Amino acid sequence: MTLTAPTLTATAYRLQGVTRIYRQRDRTVQALAGVDLEIAAGDFVTIQGPTGGGKSTLLQMLGALDRPSTGTVMLGELDIARAGNRELGRVRAEQIGFVFQGFNLIPTLTAAENVDMGLEPLGLDRDERARRVTESLARVGLADRADHRPGELSGGQQQRVAIARAVAKRPRVLLADEPTGNLDERMRDEILDVLETLNAEGLTLVVVTHDSAVARRAHRRLRLAKGVVADITHA
Numbered sequence: 001m002t003l004t005a006p007t008l009t010a011t012a013y014r015l016q017g018v019t020r021i022y023r024q025r026d027r028t029v030q031a032l033a034g035v036d037l038e039i040a041a042g043d044f045v046t047i048q049g050p051t052g053g054g055k056s057t058l059l060q061m062l063g064a065l066d067r068p069s070t071g072t073v074m075l076g077e078l079d080i081a082r083a084g085n086r087e088l089g090r091v092r093a094e095q096i097g098f099v100f101q102g103f104n105l106i107p108t109l110t111a112a113e114n115v116d117m118g119l120e121p122l123g124l125d126r127d128e129r130a131r132r133v134t135e136s137l138a139r140v141g142l143a144d145r146a147d148h149r150p151g152e153l154s155g156g157q158q159q160r161v162a163i164a165r166a167v168a169k170r171p172r173v174l175l176a177d178e179p180t181g182n183l184d185e186r187m188r189d190e191i192l193d194v195l196e197t198l199n200a201e202g203l204t205l206v207v208v209t210h211d212s213a214v215a216r217r218a219h220r221r222l223r224l225a226k227g228v229v230a231d232i233t234h235a
C-alpha cells in the first residue's frame with residue numbers, strides 16, 4: 001500500500017477569469033483582461049509591468065477595495081466579487097494589510113499613534129492594542145522611535161511605521177503598491193529586509209514594483225501588461 005502525503009500548501013488567493021472594465025462616458029478601458037492566478041499562502045510575489053498595465057487595479061481587487069467586472073476572486077473561502085460591502089469592509093480591516101508608496105502617515109501623530117490607528121476597527125481592548133503597537137514597532141526595528149512624529153523620521157523609517165501599522169492587525173496578507181518608490185537605495189534595502197523577515201515568519205506578500213532589485217528578492221515574479229498576467233519567475 002502506498003501512502004500519499006497530503007498537500008499542505010494552502011491557497012491565499014484564487015482568481016479565475018477576472019476582468020475589470022472602467023467606463024467613463026463614451027470611453028471604456030479594460031484594465032484587467034482575464035486574469036487567472038493562484039497565490040499560495042506564505043508566498044512572496046512581485047508584480048512588475050508597464051505603466052497602465054493593471055497592477056494597481058489588480059492589487060485593489062486582492063485588497064477587497066474593488067470588485068471585478070466578471071470572474072471570481074477568492075480570498076481563502078470568501079468570494080470578493082460576490083461579498084457585500086460590510087463583509088468586504090470587515091475583511092479589509094481584519095485580514096489585509098496595505099502599504100503604499102507615499103507612507104500615508106498622519107503627520108501630527110507619533111509612530112505609536114499611527115500604528116494604533118490601524119487597530120481601531122478591530123475593537124480590541126486598550127492593553128491588547130498597546131501590546132500590538134509595541135510588538136509591531138519592534139518587528140520593524142523601531143522600538144526606540146515610538147514617540148517620534150513622521151517629520152522626525154527618515155523616509156525608510158516612515159515606511160517601516162506604515163508597515164508596522166499594516167501588520168499590527170495580524171493580517172492574512174500584506175499588499176504593497178510601490179513601497180520603495182520614494183526611497184533611495186539604502187532605505188529600499190532596509191524595507192526589503194523588513195519585508196523578507198515578515199515573509200519568513202509566514203506572512204503572504206504581494207508587492208507591486210518597478211524596481212527589479214525588489215523583484216529579485218521575491219519567490220515568484222509576475223508581469224502584468226495590458227491586463228494580462230505572465231509568470232516571469234524563470235524568465
Ligand SMILES: Nc1ncnc2c1ncn2[C@@H]1O[C@H](COP(=O)(O)OP(=O)(O)OP(=O)(O)O)[C@@H](O)[C@H]1O
Pocket residue numbers: 022023024029030031049050051052053054055056057058
Ligand atoms: N478609476 C479609474 N477610472 C478609469 N480608468 C482607470 C481607473 N483606474 C485605472 N484606470 C485605467 O486602467 C488601466 C490600468 O491602470 P492601473 O492603475 O491598474 O495601472 P498600473 O499598472 O498600476 O500603472 P502604474 O505603473 O502607472 O501605476 C489604465 O489604463 C488606467 O488609465
Ligand SMILES: [Mg+2]
Pocket residue numbers: 055056057
Ligand atoms: Mg499603479
